[in-house]
Structures are given as structure tokens and as C-alpha cells.
Amino acid sequence: MASHARTGHGNAWASAYGHPILPLSTARDVRTQVRWGRRDFEHRFGRAPEGMWLPEMAVDRTALAALAEAGITLALLAPHQARRIRPLGAGDTAWTPVTPESLDVRRLYRCLLPGGGFVDVLFRHAALSHGVAFGALLRDGVELAKRLRAALDHDGSIVAVAVDGETYGHHHRFGEMALAAALRVLRVDRDVELVG
Numbered sequence: 285m286a287s288h289a290r291t292g293h294g295n296a297w298a299s300a301y302g303h304p305i306l307p308l309s310t311a312r313d314v315r316t317q318v319r320w321g322r323r324d325f326e327h328r329f330g331r332a333p334e335g336m337w338l339p340e341m342a343v344d345r346t347a348l349a350a351l352a353e354a355g356i357t358l359a360l361l362a363p364h365q366a367r368r369i370r371p372l373g374a375g376d377t378a379w380t381p382v383t384p385e386s387l388d389v390r391r392l393y394r395c396l397l398p399g400g401g402f403v404d405v406l407f408r409h410a411a412l413s414h415g416v417a418f419g420a421l422l423r424d425g426v427e428l429a430k431r432l433r434a435a436l437d438h439d440g441s442i443v444a445v446a447v448d449g450e451t452y453g454h455h456h457r458f459g460e461m462a463l464a465a466a467l468r469v470l471r472v473d474r475d476v477e478l479v480g
Contacts, residue, residue, distance in 0.1 A: 297335040298333035303339045348403045349399070425469065
């Protein structure tokens with residue numbers, strides 16, 4: 285509901301139409317997967333998507349260019365996929381190498397593409413995502429809320445947990461209930477805004 289009040293629509297993201305590993309596909313197939321994923325999203329939700337979940341989070345410049353070409357401005361990736369960053373507008377000498385441990389995943393990054401396009405990239409919080417998918421974080425919703433809250437340590441920060449949908453209820457029985465409990469706890473926290 286907060287997303288709808290803020291943007292006029294829900295917070296769903298599109299996905300590539302099939303489930304191919306985009307960097308292993310031809311440029312034409314990548315564009316087709318992105319276009320068809322966008323059209324499927326438009327058919328189901330009655331609006332254009334802002335973001336796209338790439339299969340297995342596999343990405344390359346061709347995939348990002350296809351997103352930008354389709355008007356999709358957000359992608360979700362894993363921190364190990366970042367190699368270097370620089371402030372917007374800074375020159376080539378300003379690049380700083382990053383590792384999964386040094387990358388601040390609590391903010392958006394803009395990937396500038398050849399030809400003038402861009403895609404904003406949100407990196408998932410690796411430890412929390414792993415704990416939800418493969419650890420014990422879905423055993424206790426209140427504890428999950430505490431861990432999510434602890435990851436927010438400054439104004440405007442973002443904590444993105446990204447896991448496959450079958451994590452909830454399939455891999456972790458009653459995991460969806462723990463997630464719901466965590467969201468109830470976070471919803472009343474004045475310093476937290478749930479956005480997706």
C-alpha cells in the first residue's frame with residue numbers, strides 16, 4: 285500500500301520472459317526476452333515495469349543495454365558482480381575497485397551504458413539473502429525483523445533481500461509466515477519504510 289501511495293502503483297518487478305541465462309544468449313534473444321518479459325508484465329499489471337529480475341541474476345552489458353532500450357531502469361544484482369565504482373560525473377581516474385565485502389549495498393548505483401543509456405542497479409544484501417534462503421532466518425519472524433533493521437544504519441539506506449519465491453513455504457515450511465511476522469514488526473518502526 286505504501287508503494288501505491290508513493291508511486292501510484294504496486295512494487296512488482298518484471299522478469300525475463302523465459303529463464304535463459306542472458307549472457308549466454310545471442311543479443312537478439314536477450315532483447316526478445318526483455319521485450320516479452322516487459323509485455324507480459326504490462327499485460328498482467330496494466331503498467332510498464334520499472335525493474336527487471338534477471339534469471340539467476342546473470343548479467344552483462346548486452347542485457348543491461350536491452351533493459352535500457354526497453355525503458356526498464358532498475359536491475360537487481362549480487363555484490364560479487366560489481367568490479368568498480370566511481371561518483372557520478374567523475375572522470376575515468378576516479379574508479380575505485382570494490383569487492384563483495386567493500387561494496388556498500390545499501391544504496392543504488394547507476395550503470396552508464398555506451399550510447400547514453402543507463403540502468404540503476406540495486407545490490408542484494410548477500411548475508412541476509414543467504415540467511416533467508418539457506419539459513420535459519422525464516423524460523424523466527426521477529427529475529428528476521430531485528431536482523432533487517434540492524435542492516436539499516438544511516439538515513440536513506442536500502443536493504444534488499446533477494447531470494448527465489450519457492451524459498452517461502454517450499455524450501456522453508458512456514459517461511460512465508462515468518463516473513464509476514466517480520467513485515468508486521470517493521471511496518472510499525474518509524475525509521476523503516478517498506479518499499480518492496
